[in-house]
Amino acid sequence: MTARRRTTRPLTTRLFTIAVTAAVAALAAAPLVLAPAPALAAPAETVVARCAPGLPVQHPGCGRTYPGADAGNGTFELRGADRYATAVAVARHGFPAADAVVLASGEDAHLVDALSAGPLARRLAAPLLLTARDALPAATAEHLRAQRPAAVLVVGDGAAVSEAVLAQLRELGVASVGRVGGADRYATSRALAALQPGATRAWVASGHPGHLVDALAAGGTAARLGEPLVLVPGTGDATATAAALRSAGVTATTVVGDAAAVSEQVAGQFPAPARVAGPDRWRTALAVAEEGVRRGLPRTDLVVTGGEQRSLVDALAAGPLGRVALLTGPRGVGEDLVRRWESAGTDRSAFIGAAAARLVCWDAADAADAADCAHVAAVDVDGDGDLDDVALTGAGPTRQVRVRVQSEAVTLPVPSGTTGSSGAWVGAHPIDDRPGAELVVLVDVGAHAERNTVLTWRAGRLEEQAAPGGADGWYVDASAALNRSITCAAPGDLAVRSTDRDPDDPAGDLLVGTTVWYRSVDGAWEASGATSTERLRAPAPAEYSGWSCAGLPRFAPS
Incomplete structure (x- = not known):
């Protein structure tokens, strides 16, 4: 406590x-202490126990x-x-x-x-x-x-x-x-x-x-x-x-x-x-x-x-x-x-x-603004072992993520394309190698793809974390052929899986699946050198689309 x-x-x-x-x-x-002259404390409270006859x-x-x-x-x-x-x-x-x-x-x-x-x-x-x-x-x-x-x-x-x-x-x-x-x-x-x-x-x-x-x-x-x-x-x-x-x-x-x-x-x-x-x-x-x-x-x-x-x-x-x-x-x-x-x-x-x-x-x-503010989660954002409240307010260009850490409300603008405030929340999971959980917020939705931003706590504030491999956002995809997934292993290790059509298959029934592993070093993602490919038959297996991290849905709730 x-x-x-x-x-x-x-x-x-x-x-x-x-x-x-x-x-x-x-x-x-x-x-x-936030001011040089603290207010006088309220009198100490006392309670007198009064027992009635017949108390069991x-x-x-x-x-x-x-x-x-x-x-x-x-x-x-x-x-x-x-x-x-x-x-x-x-x-x-x-x-x-x-x-x-x-x-x-x-x-x-x-x-x-x-x-x-x-x-x-x-x-x-x-x-x-x-x-x-x-x-x-x-x-x-x-x-x-x-x-x-x-x-x-x-x-x-x-x-x-x-x-x-x-x-x-x-x-x-x-x-x-x-x-x-x-x-x-x-x-x-x-x-x-x-x-x-x-x-x-x-x-x-x-x-x-x-x-x-x-x-x-x-x-x-x-x-x-x-x-x-x-x-x-x-x-x-x-x-x-x-x-x-x-x-x-x-x-x-x-x-x-x-x-x-x-x-x-x-x-x-x-x-x-x-x-x-x-x-x-x-x-x-x-x-x-x-x-x-x-x-x-x-x-x-x-x-x-x-x-x-x-x-x-x-x-x-x-x-x-x-x-x-x-x-x-x-x-x-x-x-x-x-x-x-x-x-x-x-x-x-x-x-x-x-x-x-x-x-x-x-x-x-x-x-x-307070009425539009939706509490979405209570997770340990800063890694101190206490739960911190997370909320979203606004929509479109005015949307903000709000986190209350150690009694202070901290905000970060996270503009969205098509999602309202409560529907923009994806979830929280300890993704990188630093203490605390990262916050995943939906930014935009396409025909079959979702682009997210991942927020992390650093030096007393929220900041957006760069996606691995220099990608334009943390996006996941699910289609007949073009798929993309993010799989969390231990905190600080994740795999990005993707599929594309096999160029050697004119019928278009085969796909090439690629898995690239990344490691986080003080919150920055770099390729770990572990990469693999495999030939797949369409449609791609489920592990090639969406999120695969505890606490995160494969795709944002509709």
Whole structure:
């Protein structure tokens, strides 16, 4: 894991990066001073563990004050190689010394079980980690080994998290392992709420698959306020949940989402319901954040997480941080709301998962350019072992490749002939002999040939790499007779294969295939002296056309 910090400036010039791989490497800090007078750091955060009677685990720190998130201004990027590693990144950021962990399913079919878990996790001064049904993912298991929590509370029934996972937790040395759940998502949310007594207000959100995003947007605010978050059906009977809240002393509820998410009929079953909603998921999250600020949450402490369906899981782990949350989506959706929020001043912003990946586009010239900016890959460009985000923006003569390396966005103009921005991406592969992966971008397309450019990282910037043999670009071809391919061997070795018609065959049925091997010396290609030819019968074999390198398609996707 790497860490970099900057002094407080506009979003494009302040960053604290936390990257997590499946191995979850140790945290290392490297201060980078950009101004002679750094901004004052935010106060150190603390979290007090509050345990209710009936808690299914023995928490060793009930009543104890635990350290919270890093006391620093700036923007924090919290992400990992997958959803499980992203949750670990959030845990390390927000709960560096936790004695307890809340564990929920990270599988799409059972994410709903964890929707109500954020407020309880914060109440226990515990992070929310994710697991697969039958085994702990590598990132989660490694974090548990390193953190050595005394208690792990599993959310959901055996269909969501099997007994095999509980057994694995005990094998890892967790002294107290327990489970909380119910017969369905609504009963599970009631069971979680029952472990959070004392609140006079609660949050109500839809448990319908099409509206889960509303509960995720509210999780952080509910957690900071110490109020339970329960799920209800969009229509029908929610009296069991309403009665459970009333019996726990709840006298007022905040209903998240419009009537399409939670109908007036359902909302009316709860004590003193007040609806917080917007015309879409992005503005509903904004309305929830504004409600949180109105009720005392700091406006200057923000979480930004992905709001599209495939990235909702990132927000699960963010809930226990207890911060107002805004959502973003592909091609800049929702980012205007984040920019507006930040323009009023923020001390600390945490971009999580898919939202963090979009930071490569954040400092595009203007919002229109950012919306046109497509994130295409996360690969190690500079060879330092960390993933770097790659994006393309624009088309034709204005197209650019953007790479975010060590917190800085670096751009390189790559004009294209016929391809739009997202369709121009081919892939990434360590082609030459230097550390890091090269980026392959489609430049132009002919009747049966593609011309590409290969970009490499050198001396702190992107540059185009000359093609082997002095060719005009890295092109591949596929036709009846004239073919060309590029085959990657070990980094720094590649073969260029080509075919042409056999001049001694007037019928045109035979081809001559030629293979020339090249070796890279500090990024420059030179012939290695290994050349071979063979006679082939048309059509040429597949190895004579397109790319043959791991991570690259034979031809660019149409």
